[in-house]
Amino acid sequence: MTILQNISLKPYNTFGLDATAQFFVEIQSVEELVEVLQSPDFQSIEKLFLGGGSNMLLTQDFDGLVIKINIKGIHKNFEDNTHIHIQAGAGEVWHELVMYCVEHQYAGMENLSLIPGTVGAAPMQNIGAYGVEIKDIFEELQALNLETLAIETFKLADCHFGYRESVFKHEFKGKYVITSVTFKLMKEPVFKVGYGDIQKTLEEMGVVELSIKAVSDAVISIRKSKLPDPAEIGNSGSFFKNPEIPKTQYDTLKAQFENIPSYPINESTVKVPAGWLIEQAGWKGFRDGQIGVHARQALVLVNYGGGTGEQIKALSQKVQASVFEKFGIKLSVEVNFI
Incomplete structure (x- = not known):
């Protein structure tokens, strides 16, 4: 060291x-x-x-x-007739863990393929994609208490998971470091293919019989088609959260913007795609010098090379102001400003 x-x-x-x-x-x-x-x-x-x-x-x-x-290691620590628990070190690359589970036929993670980042960061913001979130497959995590330097265990209820939220982004922010995470996966898959273009992509791939690998492959294909590779264009994936708004507000917007899409959360709340809002506000494909908004996915802010964090931050604030002016919706960011 x-x-x-x-x-x-x-x-x-x-x-x-x-x-x-x-x-x-x-x-x-x-x-x-x-x-x-x-x-x-x-x-x-x-x-x-x-x-x-x-x-x-x-x-x-x-x-x-x-x-x-860089704490590594992937191992099985529990198994019964229906489930298997996989513990992974916080420094493991997330997508590599997903591929490990796909290869071993452990179901539940396949919709989360190709999300950038490490295992330790995943529960902090309850990462999710295509109808699955960390909370759906979470068993427990271990974290170092920065005051006592003792390892503590957090179960599902302890983490207070929400949409891109957890207790580690709020009251425990700066107080713990996650060292490992244990996931509860299934031996018999329950496929979730109704979100986004998964079903369409599976059909285009000629998949007749669903499998864990087929769903993972479809998700990877979709993500590659929509999101830039950070190795080629600097980005952090989705920069903004999809806002959740009252259904009454959505109904008012629907009368003005009839094509506005939504996903129901409950009887009184709907989620609106931030990418659609940003695109309608005219930002998709915008470029200012070495930074901009990606041409294929308006949720993604990019650094073409030589841009600064301050420039990207300023651009994000302009996008937020523009969307609020047009729709009355305040976008929240997913990334942490350092």
């Missing part, structure tokens, strides 16, 4: 933004994490815990210690 100084974070964030960390360390175990946190050299400085760097926007240099969580 080596503490580095004045390290560029460009390779460690999917936007490809060139911010500098005063100190930087990669840790491979809980023991190393505790050792770093107990070091007298770093007791009083600010710390940033980094996973895959896919859910953050670096708007400035970081005057503190960046701790890259």
Whole structure:
């Protein structure tokens, strides 16, 4: 374990933004994490815990210690006739875990294929796609209490999962570091193919008999067709959340914008696709120098190379203001501003 100084974070964030960390360390175990946190050299400085760097926007240099969580390991810790529990280290790449489960015929994760980031970050914002969220397959997680330096276990009810929300984004923010997550998967799949273009893509792929791999392949195909590869164009995937609004507000908007799509949450609330709102406000494909809004998916803000976090932040605020002016809906961001 080596503490580095004045390290560029460009390779460690999917936007490809060139911010500098005063100190930087990669840790491979809980023991190393505790050792770093107990070091007298770093007791009083600010710390940033980094996973895959896919859910953050670096708007400035970081005057503190960046701790890259590389805790690895995937193993089975429970099995019965219907379910299997898979525990994964927080530093495991999310998509690689999904592929491991698809390969072993463990069902439940396949709709979450190709989401960028690491396992430890997944429950923080209850990642989700195509009708499945982390909370649907979550068993428990372990996290290091930064005050006591003791490992604590959080069950489903403890995490207060919501739409892109968890207790770790609010009252426990900055108080814990997730070290591992355990998922409850099924031996017999229950396929969810009614969301988005999954069914259409399966038909185009010529799939006659559904399988875990077929659904995963369809999701991967859809994501590749709509979302830019961060290795080619800097981005963090979906920059904005899909807003949930009162049905009464939606009905009013429907009278004015008859093509506005929605997904019912309950009798009184509907979810409206943020990408549709942004596109209707005229931002899809917008470019300003080295930053912009992606041409195929308006939810995605991009860094074409050489852009800054401050520029992307300013663009996001302009998009928010424009959507609010046109629809009266305030968009919330998914990424964390650093």
